[in-house]
Amino acid sequence: MLKGTFFGGIHPFDGKEMSKNKPIVDYVPKGDMVYPLQQHLGAPAVPVVGKGDYVRHGQLIAEAGGFVSAPVYAACSGYVKTIEPHLTVSGDMVESIIIENDGKFTPVEQKKTEKQDTALTPRLILERIQKAGVVGMGGAGFPTHVKLAPKNPEQIDYIIVNCSECEPYLTSDYRRMIENPEMIIEGLEYILAIFPHAKGIIAVEDNKADAAVKLEKLCINKPAISVSLLKTKYPQGSERQLIYACTGRKINSSMLPADGGCIVQNTDTVCAVRDAVAEEKPLMYRIVTVTGDAVKNPVNFRVPIGTSYAELAKEAGGFVKEPAQIISGGPLMGISLFDIDVPVIKTSSALLCLTENDVRQHRQTACINCGRCADACPEQLMPMRLLRAAEASDRETFLKLYGMECIECGACSYICPAKQPLTHTFRTMRRNIMAEKKRGGEK
Numbered sequence: 001m002l003k004g005t006f007f008g009g010i011h012p013f014d015g016k017e018m019s020k021n022k023p024i025v026d027y028v029p030k031g032d033m034v035y036p037l038q039q040h041l042g043a044p045a046v047p048v049v050g051k052g053d054y055v056r057h058g059q060l061i062a063e064a065g066g067f068v069s070a071p072v073y074a075a076c077s078g079y080v081k082t083i084e085p086h087l088t089v090s091g092d093m094v095e096s097i098i099i100e101n102d103g104k105f106t107p108v109e110q111k112k113t114e115k116q117d118t119a120l121t122p123r124l125i126l127e128r129i130q131k132a133g134v135v136g137m138g139g140a141g142f143p144t145h146v147k148l149a150p151k152n153p154e155q156i157d158y159i160i161v162n163c164s165e166c167e168p169y170l171t172s173d174y175r176r177m178i179e180n181p182e183m184i185i186e187g188l189e190y191i192l193a194i195f196p197h198a199k200g201i202i203a204v205e206d207n208k209a210d211a212a213v214k215l216e217k218l219c220i221n222k223p224a225i226s227v228s229l230l231k232t233k234y235p236q237g238s239e240r241q242l243i244y245a246c247t248g249r250k251i252n253s254s255m256l257p258a259d260g261g262c263i264v265q266n267t268d269t270v271c272a273v274r275d276a277v278a279e280e281k282p283l284m285y286r287i288v289t290v291t292g293d294a295v296k297n298p299v300n301f302r303v304p305i306g307t308s309y310a311e312l313a314k315e316a317g318g319f320v321k322e323p324a325q326i327i328s329g330g331p332l333m334g335i336s337l338f339d340i341d342v343p344v345i346k347t348s349s350a351l352l353c354l355t356e357n358d359v360r361q362h363r364q365t366a367c368i369n370c371g372r373c374a375d376a377c378p379e380q381l382m383p384m385r386l387l388r389a390a391e392a393s394d395r396e397t398f399l400k401l402y403g404m405e406c407i408e409c410g411a412c413s414y415i416c417p418a419k420q421p422l423t424h425t426f427r428t429m430r431r432n433i434m435a436e437k438k439r440g441g442e443k
Helices: 122-132 172-179 181-192 206-218 239-247 267-279 309-315 372-376 383-391 395-400 411-415 422-438
Strands: 024-026 033-036 060-063 078-087 093-101 158-162 199-205 225-230 262-266 285-291 299-304 325-328 350-354
Touching: 024 172, 033 078, 060 093, 122 267, 158 181, 158 239, 158 267, 172 181, 172 206, 172 267, 172 285, 181 199, 181 206, 181 225, 181 267, 199 206, 199 239, 206 225, 225 239, 239 262, 262 267, 285 309, 299 309, 309 350, 372 383, 372 411, 383 395, 383 422, 395 422, 411 422
Parallel strands: 024 299, 158 199, 158 262, 199 225, 285 350
Antiparallel strands: 033 093, 078 093, 285 299, 325 350
């Protein structure tokens, strides 16, 4: 039985048929590997290697720069060519460790210690997650050990695994559910061990019912874990919308999910938690979907972090036609790329290559006050009025209209027949307001 969903939302063409039935394939990188020191929210990592050093597969190359930070590990072996700014998917030049990949993937030497049966206490679980460099892999990149350490862990009622994968074209989480469902269950169990009163919910959209069935079978004798089949609708995977759909609880911009007794983790993040806790493996790989009409052979790769997107495009058969747009991620929340010689990082999920037929290039016209943007907004805002306030830099009106509640999902821009730059304008206004607060502009 389907549970309730959220207000608004849209139903874009999902494009998942291109790659959903393509099993995960291991990709072995051939070129240089690039490791940005800022692959997460918080302080950048600090290099512990230098130019000319030989690095092994699985070796720590940058340590966390603070508690809200994450270490970085090499997923190849070879010599450090340099440490310098390198272009990333954000379009920014970020200080990065560049390793000349020797193709040998010589493993780091493990220290031989006597095996001891150590009880997996909440503290030890968090320590292993922190040491492995696990961050939120759904896009935010918030260090997972911080997210799993709220002030009052006894007040957490639900750990929700976000398996909705509502963004069009993406199928990496779906393939995880089909091929590695036991990893998701095991990772969730480790997280539940941190919270004494919590239940686990695995949230799956109903267009992935076959994956939900696999997960349900593994949960038959696990009373603390259930699978929620949710309606397929974008942005079902947004934290606030997912929490409401699964629990009926409402979260606003002044709250963290933990304030509502919930913690949400992405599918691949939970799998990384499993590897970190069970096998003490650092986070070095991502499942990345390479897809779109411009790609010859859409595929789901298991990719070493640091691999160039250009290599992945070539391995997928190259382009059947020059792409009109290339996006890191999905079409609604992803980032358009002007250069694909950028590295896969911890938050990478897809390389989407679209032809002119798929890229909507309609001319912007005047707002016709149709109200479609308001109907689509999952936060029940009035986008057309917010747009006027933002364009006039009217901070007071923008705040009165609850503009800071916007989650920047892009639903309003997608549905707008006049092609108004709604989401982009709101994002800029919100950033300006938050920057002003940081400068002490708000009393």
